[in-house]
Amino acid sequence: MALSSDKRSQLKRIPIPEDRHFKPQLVGYNPKTPNRLAEVLAHSLLYFVFVGLLLLIYGVLPWLFKLPGSPLASGGSFTTTGAVLYGILAAVLSFLVAAVAALILILVLRKYLGLVQNRYGPMHNGPAGAFQTIADAVKMVAKEDFVPGKADALVFTLAPLMVFVSAFLLLTIIPFAPGWVLANLNVGLLFIVAAGTIGAYGVLVGGWSINNKFGLLGGLRAAAQLVSYEIPLSISLLTVAVWVGSLNLMDIVEAQKLWWTAIPLLISAAVYLIASLAEIKMTPFDLPEAESELVAGFNTEYSGMRFGFFFVAEFAELFLLPAIAVVLFFGGYYQPLAGFWDFADVLRGLGAEGSTLNQFGGLLASAYGMLWFLLKTALLSYLVIWVRATLPRFRDDQLMELCWKVLIPLSLIGLAVAVILRLVFK
Amino acid sequence: MGLLGSDRRPDNIILGKLDDLINLARSRSMWPLTFGIACCAIEMMNSSAPRYDADRFGFFYRNTPRQADIMIVSGTVNKKMGKRVRTLYEQMAEPKWVISMGACANQGGPFRQGYSVVEGVDKIVPVDVYVPGCPPRPEALLQAMLLLRDKVADPEKRYIPGTLMEADFDVLAEPGKDGRSL
Amino acid sequence: MNLITEAAKALRDIGKGMAVVSRAAEKGKHTNLYPFEMPEIPPVSCQSLALIIEADGTDRCVSCLACEKVCPSQVITIERTRNPEGKGFVLERFDIDLVNCMYCAACVEACPVSAIVTIQDFELSTYDLQTLKADKAFLDEQGRRAKQWYSPKLGVEYRNEQGEIQVAPLEQQPGGEAELLKQADKESDN
Structure with missing residues (x-):
């Protein structure tokens, strides 16, 4: 095995640098102290x-x-x-x-x-x-931003924006406190469905435009999933409209001052939460970007800030869809059981009518309502993250089976319950 | 790569500081490519498992080369694989760095005189940090990642993109196909 | 009705899973905070190689070429000349190519005088590959820096405060505790 001695002396010796040991700097936060x-x-x-x-x-x-x-x-x-x-x-x-x-x-x-x-x-x-x-x-x-050579450049550029705008539009109609809403639409519930669908288009054309088989598969899966899950989502929205009798989100929150909608409409609330999980594309439903099957799904070829838009939109939806759930089912900006005693009313009653103290109290009351709203939203977002940490991914056929055979019948049952309750109690 | 150009600007405080800030952010958020070749890849997986947890420093594995910042070449690169390594490297978006992990990727290791082995991945892609070992411990890989972090964050040596080296494609010529004997 | 019972069952099972996940957090952290806290690596583990110099400054190595012959990666290069003053050889060059070395420790097992040993210093990552072309000075320095080292013939050794080399007590040797237990068993039998 060893080299012969004459051959060994021919091996050339390379000069060796003086500094041989490189230690990483001990910068950063140390949890030990x-x-x-x-x-x-x-x-x-x-x-x-x-x-x-x-x-x-x-x-x-x-x-x-x-x-x-x-x-x-x-x-x-x-x-x-x-x-x-x-x-x-x-x-x-x-x-x-x-x-x-x-x-x-x-x-x-x-x-x-x-x-x-x-x-x-x-x-x-x-x-x-x-x-x-x-x-x-x-x-x-x-990071470097580029468009792949064979991609459809216009659609490639537009797709992340469509997804982001879809999430962004939802933000405009959420009432954070009494009167604190950017667009108080009379057709708020319809707007939720309409704005959410733009995102499905964005994911589909984003996956298709990059001219990559993984992207196309991811985009098609996303389209199938998002369009299917729109149906139970929309039916549960319809249930709330039937129960409250209004499409305006502000009216829906006002109607929940005493009892949350989730108490009579438990089935619809559950269906909404599951379907919104699929809309967010979180883990039990993350087929569009299934990392172990399709490299990164519809955003395979996106880099830098274009991918950032997809990422931000996904996590903004993780805030927005629970926020809508809070508005529709969990009492919005009201504290629990606000019909009996509401601290916001105490704040509103400060000072004489029209005085500076009174105006300031009104602002405080709104801020108090917003804090309750954010607290409930945070709890629901935490629930989504908890589910994500627990469950494995569905197979494609199981995903469709869950939607068409379980969630849609359940949401129809929820609708029937709402209609009956409405006829009996109101 | 400085966002605002690659030359150093000692006179321009604002742009220089912005460059430093961006390099600091880059060094604190390096996303490796999920790309394993051989047995070193097992240790690479371990380095982000609970025992070693590379996520502490923001090393967060991405599956697609477009979104990754560093490529960890973990294993024997043979001539057929070398072309793929080069392709993946070219698919990554700038700025990008390479860690060569293990004896085989460094210089061929025990297989270095084999007919099909690329003797050192630095003949194909520019390597920033080398990790010796066969395979190295996950801590050794973490050390390499942190050395790379320090290199990128160092305001004295701002990261300047080198001209993309031409791969030594003669290295990748497969035996038998170009008339060479096996 | 079947639908609702199945949905309720599925929700119950998911709830069980989520309870398991939330309980996992109570088990604490398993993480070794590497750059802030060095891991404990057992001495038989070969992270790097070193040459040992005795306390009086003489090399343990007798230039017998056993390690060079046995090395499967052929990374050891030794040059020696006859000793003009007496028996044996003078070591002129001892290089280990730590880049291509596969740390199998075959050289450590082959060494008759425990001159080449395994050490646990794994921090060898480098910006420049040439730093890993180890010559004798580098290997000697590795031996001086090491807190402890291992060879199959002598077991775990370390340098005490006076700079003398000592063999570690039995309970610190690999397998030492089992050996002590065996001895205790024998004594109790007698």
Whole structure:
């Protein structure tokens, strides 16, 4: 085996660098020496930004616009200039709201998956990993953006925007507190269905335009899944409309001051939650981007910020669909049993009618309602993440079977229950 | 790659600082490609399992090369596989880095005189960090990832994209096909 | 009716699964925080190779070429000359190509004088492959830096505070605890 001695002397000796040992720098947060205060502060930073943005859009901006002597409002409502200006500002800020919601939920998902898998999850970048998703976002913005040679460039560019806009539109109709809604539509429930469907188009054409077999399969699966699950989702929305007698989301929340809709319409609420899981494309229903089968499904060829739009839209929907569930079934911005005693009424009754204290109390009451709303939404989002950490993925035929053989009959039963209850009690 | 160009700008504080910020974000969020070739891939999988948990540093495996930042070449690269490695590398979006894991990927290892083996993946793609071992421990791979993190985050040596090296395709010529004997 | 009972059963099963998942969080973290906390690696594990120099500064290595002959990857290169003053050889070059080495420790088993040993320093990742072309100075330094090392002939050894080499006590040797238990059994039998 060994080389002969003359051959050995021919082996050339290469100069060896002086510095041989490279140690990684010990930078980053060390959980062995925890700093609980920094952890709490850093983790609540994004939450404060989120709540602050919402307060800015719905509370502070309208108050500023309606200050006495302001040219942007007259008699308690916006002038045309004021409405346009407010619309533009609110749209820009709502974009930030959707993005911050996605950043929060991605971090929560990764930390929670770490927790149930007995590991840490993001930990060293920022106190307890608080700045991980911010780094991800900055990196994604700065990453190379390109269109594959054989892709349909126009559709390829439009698809992520369609998906994102579909999530973004849902944000405009959610009432966060009494009067705190960007578009108080009379056909709110119909708008939910309409806006949600744009997302299905986006995923389908996104998967198709990249001219890649994995993308096409992912897109087709997404189309089949999203269109199928629209049906039980829409029927459960219809159930609420039948029970309350209105399509306006504000009216629906007002009707739940005493009892949540979920109490009589339990079946519809369950069907809505399951179907919204499929709309979010979360794990038991993540066939469109099934990572073990189709490389990354419909977003196989997307890089950088285009993929970021898909990602942000997915996690913004993880906030928005539970938010709609809260509006429809779980009492919206009312605290539980608000019909008996409501702290918001106490806040509204502060000071004399029309005084500054009274106005401030009204603002506080709205903020109090918004906090209840966000708390309920957070609990439902947590439920979705919990399901994601538990269940494996459905097979394609099982997915369709669940929808057509179980959920649609169940939602029809729920509708019948709602009709009967409505005839009996109202 | 600086977002705003690759040259250093010692005079321009704002753009220089922005470059530093972007490099910091890049170094803290490196997504490896789920790409295993041989036995080293088992250790690569382990490095993100609960015992070692690469996700602590933001190493989050992505399945598609378009969204990945680093490629971990984990195993013997033979001439047939070499073409695929090169293709995957070219499919990744800039900025991108390569970690060569294990003796085989470094210089061919025990198979280095074989007729079908590429003796070192750095003949095909530019490698940033090498991990010796056969196979290396998951900690050794983590060390390599952190060395890469330090390299990218270092404001003194801002990451400058090299001209994409031409692959030594002569290395990849399959035996028997170009008249060479097996 | 069948539909509703089946749906209820499925929901109950999913609830059971979710309870299992939420209970998993109570088991604590299994993670080894590597750069902040070094892992404990058993001494028989071969993470890197080192040459041992005795406390008086002489090499243990006697240039017998046993390791070079046995190396399956052929990464060891040794050059030696006859000792002009007496028996044996003078070691002129001892190189191990740690890049291509597959850390099988066949050389450690073959070494008659336990000069080449396994150490547990796994932090060898590098920006430059040339740093891993180990020459004798590098291997000697590895031996000086190592807290403990292992060879099959002498077992686990370490350097004490005076710089002398000591063999670790039996309970620190691999398999030592089992050996002690066996001895205790024999004594109790007698």
